[in-house]
Amino acid sequence: MQIIKLDATDSTNAYLKGLITSNDSRDFTVVVAKNQLKGRGQMGTQWISEEGKNLTFSVLKENNDLSSDNPFLLNIIVSLAIFNCLNNLQVPDLKVKWPNDILSGTSKICGILIENIISGNKIRASIIGIGLNVNQTVFHTISNASSMKLLLGKTFDLDELLRALLKSLESTFQDAQKMGSEKLWKAYGEILFRKDKPSTFQDSNGKKFMGFIRGVSAEGKLIIALEDNVKKEFGFKEVTLLY
Ligand code: BTN
Numbered sequence: 001m002q003i004i005k006l007d008a009t010d011s012t013n014a015y016l017k018g019l020i021t022s023n024d025s026r027d028f029t030v031v032v033a034k035n036q037l038k039g040r041g042q043m044g045t046q047w048i049s050e051e052g053k054n055l056t057f058s059v060l061k062e063n064n065d066l067s068s069d070n071p072f073l074l075n076i077i078v079s080l081a082i083f084n085c086l087n088n089l090q091v092p093d094l095k096v097k098w099p100n101d102i103l104s105g106t107s108k109i110c111g112i113l114i115e116n117i118i119s120g121n122k123i124r125a126s127i128i129g130i131g132l133n134v135n136q137t138v139f140h141t142i143s144n145a146s147s148m149k150l151l152l153g154k155t156f157d158l159d160e161l162l163r164a165l166l167k168s169l170e171s172t173f174q175d176a177q178k179m180g181s182e183k184l185w186k187a188y189g190e191i192l193f194r195k196d197k198p199s200t201f202q203d204s205n206g207k208k209f210m211g212f213i214r215g216v217s218a219e220g221k222l223i224i225a226l227e228d229n230v231k232k233e234f235g236f237k238e239v240t241l242l243y
Helices: 012-021 065-069 072-088 149-153 158-190
Strands: 005-010 030-036 055-062 094-097 102-103 107-119 122-132 197-203 208-216 222-227 232-234 239-242
Touching: 005 012, 005 197, 012 030, 012 107, 012 122, 055 158, 065 222, 072 094, 072 102, 072 107, 072 158, 072 197, 107 149, 122 158, 158 208
Parallel strands: 005 030
Antiparallel strands: 030 055, 055 122, 094 102, 102 107, 107 122, 197 208, 197 239, 208 222, 222 232
């Protein structure tokens, strides 16, 4: 495994994308930065992280059969890998908020941004970007955020933690081949935030509604049972869970 350590870059996802374009990368190449100047979050948001306090890194995953037939499986594998690693480190009350935010209680401690490199109509490779709040204790502009230090009351060694996360990613990718998609889906469903609990959502027109999360469809859409018990599937941009 090749690990590229940078003091600063715009975004580790963007840096890794550049390496792929220049053909200077292999499966599981990792780019980690102490500081991101233009950290990217989901849906065009910014990922803000205090310099030197947290983990911001990206992992290249070259195409495997699992992800090309079933793109959402990659979200599941990455979520499970991070969940298991943090669970082993005793981070309390972990859940995965669909599609792949990692929460402790109701606070977000980790965000994942997966960007696919498509050639033809196939996913050639995926860039798995991970931002984990580790030793930062003040979050000025972000509500609902926490960190491992705030939750566990101790400072973590970032290199050690990165090694543990990469090990978990590697082993979960290996296990995924043996487990097959059905078991992975089940494992993901078991750790899904607010599953089977009455919840409030907002659709893309701003309309609020009540429902129960029942699971995630084969295409990765969130399955919500509405008040009349009719199940409806929502894509990533179509619904927000309010909590
Ligand atoms: C989210 O919005 O929850 C996803 C955040 C992903 C942040 C990580 S930090 C490392 C990688 N590089 C980026 O620019 N973004 C991802």
